[in-house]
Amino acid sequence: GAVVSQHPSWVICKSGTSVKIECRSLDFQATTMFWYRQFPKQSLMLMATSNEGSKATYEQGVEKDKFLINHASLTLSTLTVTSAHPEDSSFYICSAPPGDRYGNQPQHFGDGTRLSIL
């Protein structure tokens, strides 16, 4: 079945550095991908919608300059956390709709990236 791959699965870095997270759709093309953030014992909160070939759409309260999203191809979206600080530590999850939501499922999820900022 369709798979979404996320890399890296875990990253630890110093405060002030930038971190890039990749999200790939492995066997289907995704013109749209979604980026979520999940704090411990909390639900998934949508951060932004990544659109292939155009600018991402950010949810209210999400800093565009902090969380840079690039959807360079139909199978790859990247999230870059710029100048990361400890409060950015979280579990970041991407997803992609396979294009047939009523026939299969609305979105395929990656396994997430645990980001720890020291």
Add this chain to the structure above:
Amino acid sequence: QQQVKQSPQSLIVQKGGISIINCAYENTAFDYFPWYQQFPGKGPALLIAIRPDVSEKKEGRFTISFNKSAKQFSLHIMDSQPGDSATYFCAATGGNEKLTFGTGTRLTIIP
């Protein structure tokens, strides 16, 4: 209006029992209601989903009951097993492929 309310926050069920998780929504534009299962350190995985034109859907031990007039839906896990211990999220979507998640239920199945 975009919220999906989920209860209980945590649930402990004995092995072999029935686990029941409830959700309620407000936005009548929602037209697809999936349930996700999430294990620690993993992304959510689709468990079962329902559209509002049916009142119940069953897949193996998992059943969704849907009450359109009350704008409520629930997940029933029959014969609950220790391997079912996970966090469960209800969700809703309508037209724009965006998912609105419930707050989650941490389910623990005890022997």
